[in-house]
Amino acid sequence: MQQIAVLGATGSIGTSALDVIARHPQAMRASVLAAGRQVDALLALCRQHRPDHAVIADPALYPRLRDGLREAGLPTQAHAGDDALQSLVHGDACQTVVAAIVGAAGLPSTLAAARAGKRLLLANKESLVLAGELLMGTAQAHGARIIPIDSEHNAIFQCLADGNPPARITLTASGGPFRGWTRNALATVTPAQAVAHPKWSMGPKISVDSATLMNKGLEVIEAHHLFSLPASAIRVLVHPQSLVHSLVDFIDGSTLAQLGLPDMRTALAVGLAWPQRIRSGVAALDLLTQGGRLEFEAPDPTAFPCLDLAYAALQAGGTAPAVLNAANEQAVSAFLQGRIGFLDIPDTVAATLDALPVQPADSLDALLAADARARRLADTHITRISGARA
Ligand code: NAD
Ligand code: MG
Secondary structure: OEEEEEEOOOOHHHHHHHHHHHOOOOOEEEEEEEEOOOHHHHHHHHHHHOOOEEEEOOHHHHHHHHHHHHHOOOOOEEEEOHHHHHHHHHOOOOOEEEEOOOOHHHHHHHHHHHHOOOEEEEOOHHHHHHHHHHHHHHHHHOOOEEEEOOHHHHHHHHHOOOOOOOOEEEEEEOOOOOOOOOHHHHOOOOHHHHHOOOOOOOOHHHHHHHHHOHHHHHHHHHHHHHHOOOHHHEEEEEOOOOOEEEEEEOOOOOEEEEEOOOOOHHHHHHHHHOOOOOOOOOOOOOOOOOOOOOOOEOOOOOOOOHHHHHHHHHHHOOOHHHHHHHHHHHHHHHHHOOOOOOOHHHHHHHHHHHHOOOOOOOOHHHHHHHHHHHHHHHHHHHHHHHHHHO
């Protein structure tokens, strides 16, 4: 029986993971469920999946979790805070960790899973952007197997199954809800428009990232770390149907691709059972019912500058990707709160990158310090713009 910790259990990836796990009760079960602040949703998941442990990040919500579990007559133990989460991830409570917390907040628990040599289903791309070398090095040193859950990277992982190195990879991007829009038209888009993704149903942060193309930028950096490829060997193509999840070129002229319906349960099933294949609940792809067309186009760098900002941060190296990620998290959160406009997101990221000199990323402390500095600077920039808007 595979014991699985689902971190970010109440989110989009977390609930998809639990859906796949529940389809295989003889082989696997959710033994640890963790969430940030959605205590009622976490309690509902505990009633459904009966884990051994439930963790809420916000300590103020601990009494509600503990009492709720008791009232439901569940054997689940309640915990709160990051330290409790890290020790559960590290200990005997699980062999597999689904890392699906959103943002840099996911780094400590992801690192704990790597340090403990767990099977690590990595959806939390921000931890790779922030601390890619450290995370990959830790996983390697402790024998943790990382299986990427981002659909593009999961596709590439599947295409690389025979062990031959790729010559180049192509990450596909849906283009988001504003594909084809001009920069001018983007100035006034609302958070509601930005989170209405045409193909994928996802949490609010990654939905905005998809709309700005920062998501693809973060994925370029993610791919660099996962597959040890330079930026020059990672290309991005917009593919509006979102059926080809990525492509890999080999030196002999072959290109392999992985296709499927846009549903994260496929990638999660691959992560949970690899090298076996298990049922995920996702229907088989029928290209004719999907319209029979696969289209590809180049991304528009003028309307969507975030992609080039991410390439530049990857080239600059050191703390630059950590700064990019932190500034983006602050800007997306301000945009979702209606404090800044859509185009202020790339603007804030660019201004923060410009203002902070690149430093060597030689320790976790150096990275976390860069993350904190970038958040402060981005916040100052956001306050200035939102003041001007008011
Ligand atoms: P979401 O917003 O739907 O869920 C986020 C989860 O993280 C929630 O359970 C929330 O409670 C938890 N959380 C937030 N802050 C926390 C904290 N400080 N401590 C503990 N838990 C905390 O997000 P999502 O769309 O499921 O995305 C999760 C991660 O997976 C992100 O890194 C995202 O980039 C990545 N990802 C998502 C998709 C997708 O289809 N949704 C695809 C690829 C990658
Ligand atoms: Mg993706």
